[in-house]
Amino acid sequence: MIAVIGARGCDQRIYDLAYQAGRELAAHGFTIICGGLGGVMEAACKGAKSAGGKTVGILPGDNPADANPYVDIPIATGLGVARNLVIIHSARAVLAVNGSFGTLSELAFALQLNKPVVGLETWNVSEKIITASSAQEAVEKITILVRPV
Amino acid sequence: MIAVIGARGCDQRIYDLAYQAGRELAAHGFTIICGGLGGVMEAACKGAKSAGGKTVGILPGDNPADANPYVDIPIATGLGVARNLVIIHSARAVLAVNGSFGTLSELAFALQLNKPVVGLETWNVSEKIITASSAQEAVEKITILVRPV
Amino acid sequence: MIAVIGARGCDQRIYDLAYQAGRELAAHGFTIICGGLGGVMEAACKGAKSAGGKTVGILPGDNPADANPYVDIPIATGLGVARNLVIIHSARAVLAVNGSFGTLSELAFALQLNKPVVGLETWNVSEKIITASSAQEAVEKITILVRPV
Amino acid sequence: MIAVIGARGCDQRIYDLAYQAGRELAAHGFTIICGGLGGVMEAACKGAKSAGGKTVGILPGDNPADANPYVDIPIATGLGVARNLVIIHSARAVLAVNGSFGTLSELAFALQLNKPVVGLETWNVSEKIITASSAQEAVEKITILVRPV
Numbered sequence: 001m002i003a004v005i006g007a008r009g010c011d012q013r014i015y016d017l018a019y020q021a022g023r024e025l026a027a028h029g030f031t032i033i034c035g036g037l038g039g040v041m042e043a044a045c046k047g048a049k050s051a052g053g054k055t056v057g058i059l060p061g062d063n064p065a066d067a068n069p070y071v072d073i074p075i076a077t078g079l080g081v082a083r084n085l086v087i088i089h090s091a092r093a094v095l096a097v098n099g100s101f102g103t104l105s106e107l108a109f110a111l112q113l114n115k116p117v118v119g120l121e122t123w124n125v126s127e128k129i130i131t132a133s134s135a136q137e138a139v140e141k142i143t144i145l146v147r148p149v
Numbered sequence: 150m151i152a153v154i155g156a157r158g159c160d161q162r163i164y165d166l167a168y169q170a171g172r173e174l175a176a177h178g179f180t181i182i183c184g185g186l187g188g189v190m191e192a193a194c195k196g197a198k199s200a201g202g203k204t205v206g207i208l209p210g211d212n213p214a215d216a217n218p219y220v221d222i223p224i225a226t227g228l229g230v231a232r233n234l235v236i237i238h239s240a241r242a243v244l245a246v247n248g249s250f251g252t253l254s255e256l257a258f259a260l261q262l263n264k265p266v267v268g269l270e271t272w273n274v275s276e277k278i279i280t281a282s283s284a285q286e287a288v289e290k291i292t293i294l295v296r297p298v
Numbered sequence: 299m300i301a302v303i304g305a306r307g308c309d310q311r312i313y314d315l316a317y318q319a320g321r322e323l324a325a326h327g328f329t330i331i332c333g334g335l336g337g338v339m340e341a342a343c344k345g346a347k348s349a350g351g352k353t354v355g356i357l358p359g360d361n362p363a364d365a366n367p368y369v370d371i372p373i374a375t376g377l378g379v380a381r382n383l384v385i386i387h388s389a390r391a392v393l394a395v396n397g398s399f400g401t402l403s404e405l406a407f408a409l410q411l412n413k414p415v416v417g418l419e420t421w422n423v424s425e426k427i428i429t430a431s432s433a434q435e436a437v438e439k440i441t442i443l444v445r446p447v
Numbered sequence: 448m449i450a451v452i453g454a455r456g457c458d459q460r461i462y463d464l465a466y467q468a469g470r471e472l473a474a475h476g477f478t479i480i481c482g483g484l485g486g487v488m489e490a491a492c493k494g495a496k497s498a499g500g501k502t503v504g505i506l507p508g509d510n511p512a513d514a515n516p517y518v519d520i521p522i523a524t525g526l527g528v529a530r531n532l533v534i535i536h537s538a539r540a541v542l543a544v545n546g547s548f549g550t551l552s553e554l555a556f557a558l559q560l561n562k563p564v565v566g567l568e569t570w571n572v573s574e575k576i577i578t579a580s581s582a583q584e585a586v587e588k589i590t591i592l593v594r595p596v
Contacts, residue, residue, distance in 0.1 A: 105555035257403035
């Protein structure tokens with residue numbers, strides 16, 4: 001299970017990037033876990049479904065129906081932004097696509113918890129964030145990071 | 150998605166009852182959501198898998214590997230007992246099998262949030278809990294409760 | 299720190315009972331921790347302040363200004379009903395005054411976590427709940443329960 | 448109530464800076480809310496107490512006794528790192544002193560929730576973080592930020 005994190009509001013270029021990332025992750029057999037809402041989250045889920053993948057959405061509110069239509073398993077936490085931690089704890093690695101302050105907090109938690117992080121046009125706050133310049137490259141790097149030794 | 154709640158520690162008779170409940174739920178096409186650990190939670194997941202069903206485990210700790218082996222989607226919350234609320238929020242209805250104080254707190258939350266609750270040999274704290282005397286009867290009653298009107 | 303739990307909506311008799319309980323707790327030197335909202339929570343805080351006591355309110359929302367006017371320290375959790383657990387974890391003992399399903403869930407958590415519980419006209423779900431028939435008696439029993447051995 | 452955030456592990460110079468910050472905040476009449484543990488959190492509480500201030504510690508674990516000895520009101524959340532959000536939600540403004548990834552996640556949440564943030568030798572991730580070069584300057588800036596208009 002790989003987390004895809006990124007902003008609810010994003011432009012078309014970032015949406016397409018997240019879609020490609022979701023599609024590549026699914027093609028490599030990964031299940032996607034994300035915040036379950038719009039923007040980057042929706043794009044990644046939509047991309048994953050286009051490749052026959054599985055998607056989990058960890059929602060801030062208490063209504064599973066708030067999930068975007070590409071979420072297979074909507075989890076309604078009722079915890080507000082604290083749900084971000086549930087995403088990070090549950091993932092083997094994190095793929096950050098662009099993003100605003102919410103994404104930065106998730107990135108920081110991922111780094112604090114020593115989860116591998118790959119970033120696509122995202123916050124540059126640590127050398128621990130492995131950067132990639134395309135969705136394909138990002139997913140290849142994730143595949144290597146989570147490979148059993 | 151139907152929640153199955155019940156104690157981590159249970160005797161063989163209750164384990165079998167939870168197994169039957171999980172099996173019936175899966176046979177009716179429901180996905181099971183539970184606390185992801187042992188006892189009633191493991192039995193319900195095992196039963197669901199025996200009928201080709203899908204299972205989600207909402208764990209109190211921060212390690213997805215703590216889930217019982219019959220959980221398909223382990224969600225590590227790191228929230229301790231507060232994870233119980235995530236289970237209740239995410240479910241359309243709740244099936245309580247026996248259970249101790251932890252189950253009572255989940256039952257109370259389900260009643261507070263107006264989720265339909267069916268009980269098998271569980272706490273008798275409200276007329277809102279619909280009782281059943283077998284796993285089959287319990288799942289039939291749940292099927293009626295969540296049927297779109 | 300002693301938790302006072304009870305419903306947001308209550309009649310005048312229960313409000314008076316919670317007020318007396320808060321007053322007695324403060325007179326015995328205890329700080330009160332509660333859910334910070336109206337009804338039993340407000341009454342207990344008001345009673346405590348009338349005796350010069352200190353009050354902490356653990357709120358479900360994200361705005362400290364939601365606290366009732368008798369809360370000295372408003373803690374905004376943004377966690378919804380999961381805030382109930384914060385109240386129970388932080389208290390040395392729990393005083394339940396009447397209450398509905400929300401109170402039942404708190405009672406169940408307190409029993410699960412082996413916190414001493416004294417009840418005034420509340421749920422009768424366990425022999426572990428020590429009953430009292432007046433605010434004075436309830437606070438005397440709490441004083442004994444939390445006394446260092 | 449002003450949040451002081453910073454790492455559990457810090458050197459003597461940062462400890463002294465956090466102590467001065469806590470002392471100044473208390474001298475200006477603010478209550479301090481922090482994570483309740485060691486390092487910057489302990490230093491800020493110790494400083495506040497030295498000026499007769501009041502301190503609240505929001506703990507990750509479930510035992511109020513885990514708080515540092517300068518915490519007046521220990522709140523045991525049992526929520527792990529999710530407790531960071533409770534600190535931010537409850538504060539009118541945030542003072543960040545140095546800090547590692549945990550502090551970065553708190554900073555990001557504060558920025559996401561539009562809380563005023565003053566930073567002392569901390570993460571430089573946004574122009575919204577108002578920097579200060581001494582504890583005195585930081586507290587003066589906070590005083591202006593939270594002044595009612």
